[in-house]
Amino acid sequence: MAQLLIRPSLNDHQVIADLLAPPPMPTIRRSRPPIAQLVADAHIAAQRPTLAESANDAGIPFLVDPTTVLLQSDVDPTSSWAKLPFASARPLSVDDIDVEGLVEQVVQFQMEQGATRIIAPYLYASEPGDPAFAMSIRLLASTAHYVRDNDVPLPVVAILCGQLRQFASAQALDLGVGRFVDAAEAHGVHTVGLCFSPVGTPGDSYSKLVGLFRAAARATRAPMPIVAWRQGIYGPALVAAGLAGYETGIGTGEQTNIARQQANRRAKDKARRTGGGPGTYLDQFGRSIPKPAAELLLGINEMRPKLMCDDEGCCPTVADTLDNGRPHAVRSRARQLAELAEQPHRRWRLHTVARHAEAAATLAKQANRVLESAAIKHKIGTKNLEALAQVMTELGQADQTSRSA
Ligand SMILES: [Zn+2]
Known part of the structure; x- marks a missing residue:
């Protein structure tokens, strides 16, 4: 059965504990928890150690998303994300990135938070020719090497994060999605997450959705499970089309907009941060x-x-x-x-x-x-x-x- 990956917000830890709690009477045969995998943003995992415990008690994987796309943008230096060991408040260019250093910090951090799968650091790429895309592939490869060389007994997850319009064009499929899943396969990656952006607004057009499903179909030619990342809106449809699952927030974070996610972390935009709670x-x-x-x-x-x-x-x-x-x-x-x-x-x-x-x-x-x-x-x-x-x-x-x- 396809997997539901849930990404809680900071205040969802009790909701998660309740959803993952065993039934009150031990004699009742335990049904499968509604969440197949729990995914926490790095800065939330750091503040909510009970998330790892809840996942662990329920026997489901716990993933810590390093959200390294924020390395590419200005970040409010007082924010909880900026305090992460691998964070930078100033935007880094691809050439500034110390691949091995970043991988080591990101993997170590995830293990310290109790992650049971390792997500390779990844960047947002505007198109397959964007140096950030080649960098994401280097980071994937380096993470696989690090995990192997240090006997980390955890599967590696790689996230393809890129602008939908460019990555979904028919000419770009092999250069983008194809190249990424080939690299993932070559390095023994366990699961690939597809994070195309922006996707999920009510105004999405027919041609945009054709592109989304075309790109997803290209990915599913690879042998490993492919899941939709940050995609609560079309997650079930992508599963119907052949993906192994999808990841979403709860009443929030149902659509993907990496550029907005990056902008929301800027100090000067603090006041503009999304109003209202989950829907x-x-x-x-x-x-x-x-x-x-x-x-x-x-x-x-x-x-x-x-x-x-x-x-x-x-x-x-x-x-x-x-x-x-x-x-x-x-x-x-x-x-x-x-x-x-x-x-x-x-x-x-x-x-x-x-x-x-x-x-x-x-x-x-x-x-x-x-x-x-x-x-x-x-x-x-x-x-x-x-x-x-x-x-x-x-x-x-x-x-x-x-x-x-
Ligand atoms: Zn209900």
């Missing part, structure tokens, strides 16, 4: 929406039955979805992956996601009318849902054609 995850839309909007929609008879959580064990009442939105978000996503896993063929999985996206677009239009009449300034985007439905349908048709050919 409420609504399964039917495949994304979280601001809590006031969710409250309104779940509060009226016209919308409630269409949007409420249909698992009584997860949310006995609508209030549970609103008040315990974070556990609900994780459990909903885990249920979705379980449902996809039940389908016997990729074609069925693609079909399921396509129908789901179509229904979501229709429902979002209804919801938007309700939100508008209540003067709530949130609009659920439908462009990307319609585009997703189309792309999934076409991928399914292509499967059918190739089967009958």
Whole structure:
């Protein structure tokens, strides 16, 4: 079954402990935890040692994302990220990077935090010809060597982090994704994460999604598991298309925007850092929406039955979805992956996601009318849902054609 990787925020540690806790009665056969792997940003792992304990007690991998893309930007020197041993408050150019020194610090740091897999340091590349891309491959290779030479008994994970538009163009596939997965295979990397950016906004176009799924398909020609990184919006669709799993935040961090992530850490932009807490995850839309909007929609008879959580064990009442939105978000996503896993063929999985996206677009239009009449300034985007439905349908048709050919 495809894996759900969850990246908690700083204040999610208790939610994670509860989600991963064993059942209260030891006689009950333990079901699989809803989280397959726990991923903590480096600065959060450093502040929340209980995350490693929770993962360890549940017997699931614990990963510490070094978030080294922040080495490429100005960082507020007072921020918790800037205090990490391998951090730099000033942006580094590729030539400034001491490959072996960085790898040693990053690997040691992850081990000190209790990581059970090692994520190679990685940079954000604007295109396959960007020196930052070649550097990410050097860092991957050097991490694999370090782990082997020092008998670190942990699998290595490599993240391909790049601008979607450039990496997804048909001409760039072999130079970008192909080159990366080849290097990963050559160095015995256990899992590759695909972090294409920016991806996941409601305005994403059809051609953008075609590119995303084309790049993902190129990656899955490699033998190791490929997971979508920072991709809560299209994660289930990418799994339907053949990825081994996806990683997302809880009610937040569902889409990828590396440039914004870099900008958010700048001192001068401190005041602009994202407002508001996590949203409420609504399964039917495949994304979280601001809590006031969710409250309104779940509060009226016209919308409630269409949007409420249909698992009584997860949310006995609508209030549970609103008040315990974070556990609900994780459990909903885990249920979705379980449902996809039940389908016997990729074609069925693609079909399921396509129908789901179509229904979501229709429902979002209804919801938007309700939100508008209540003067709530949130609009659920439908462009990307319609585009997703189309792309999934076409991928399914292509499967059918190739089967009958
Ligand atoms: Zn629920």
